[in-house]
Amino acid sequence: MAKFKAIFLYQEPWEAERFRDGVGSDMEVSAYPQSTDVASIDEADRDAHMVVGGRGVRSVETAEKFPNLKLIQTLSAGTDSIPKVGMSEMGIRVANNMGGNAVAVAEVTVVLMVSTYRRLMVQWDQVNNKGVYAEGFDDDWGRFRELTGKRVGIIGLGQIGSRVAKRLQGWECEVVYADITSYSSEYEAAAGATKVDFDELIETSDVISLHVPLDRSTEKILSDREFSMMKPGAIVVNACRGPVMDEKALIRALDAGQIAGAGLDVTEIEPIEMKNALLGRDNVVLLPHRAGLSVEAREKSIDSAVRNAKLLM
Numbered sequence: 001m002a003k004f005k006a007i008f009l010y011q012e013p014w015e016a017e018r019f020r021d022g023v024g025s026d027m028e029v030s031a032y033p034q035s036t037d038v039a040s041i042d043e044a045d046r047d048a049h050m051v052v053g054g055r056g057v058r059s060v061e062t063a064e065k066f067p068n069l070k071l072i073q074t075l076s077a078g079t080d081s082i083p084k085v086g087m088s089e090m091g092i093r094v095a096n097n098m099g100g101n102a103v104a105v106a107e108v109t110v111v112l113m114v115s116t117y118r119r120l121m122v123q124w125d126q127v128n129n130k131g132v133y134a135e136g137f138d139d140d141w142g143r144f145r146e147l148t149g150k151r152v153g154i155i156g157l158g159q160i161g162s163r164v165a166k167r168l169q170g171w172e173c174e175v176v177y178a179d180i181t182s183y184s185s186e187y188e189a190a191a192g193a194t195k196v197d198f199d200e201l202i203e204t205s206d207v208i209s210l211h212v213p214l215d216r217s218t219e220k221i222l223s224d225r226e227f228s229m230m231k232p233g234a235i236v237v238n239a240c241r242g243p244v245m246d247e248k249a250l251i252r253a254l255d256a257g258q259i260a261g262a263g264l265d266v267t268e269i270e271p272i273e274m275k276n277a278l279l280g281r282d283n284v285v286l287l288p289h290r291a292g293l294s295v296e297a298r299e300k301s302i303d304s305a306v307r308n309a310k311l312l313m
Contacts, residue, residue: 009054
């Protein structure tokens, strides 16, 4: 019987080597750069049972080119770019990184909270790019807030949301969460988070942080209704997927002063368009969807892929 085969799409060569070492000699691994169009790879690798990472297999048409394909393994938390229903109908499973980058995203999420509250990026830009020292801040300090003592509402207490909650314990925050999933009392205690109704979270939280997958039930989960319910000094943080938040509604809320600011690692359209009205605001921190990137996150995500590969073999 022929060996199981995996196609591994790497950013750095060591990633493919880590995966190859992990699965051992029972699986043949063909490595390609992450930018490779999987639909056009060598004919000799079309018998692969597994595709890992990169752009991967993002359409049924591409999957049809691999008659033995059983698993599409992402190295990220999201699988929203893969047509999972179509893959399921073909007998192909889709797996994410099982929290491999959860710590990385959680760390950046807390940074976004602090940066938005303290306008750190504005200060950095003035000093580093404009050569201006503390201009305007002596008269504007009333907009600065501490994270300590605030009620932080986490929407989605899964792999990432729970780790955000754990890190906020050190900031002496009151952490509440809303989730369609029910967690054990032990899980909640470890996270230091108390479950509340979704609307209560929206109405009472000083900071609202999004940590849900993107699907039909979560698209634009924050829109005009939710922004109108928030406390005037509230800030929102999104480090999951851009379309989870209604961007136009967010802009309207910022323009009207309904909320105090936003910290965003993601936007509805990526890369962000230079005409986007979120750009240039001193109460919005924008990052380029890189919260989940770190060497450690990549290592853990590859190890998760190895575990799934061994289940497949």
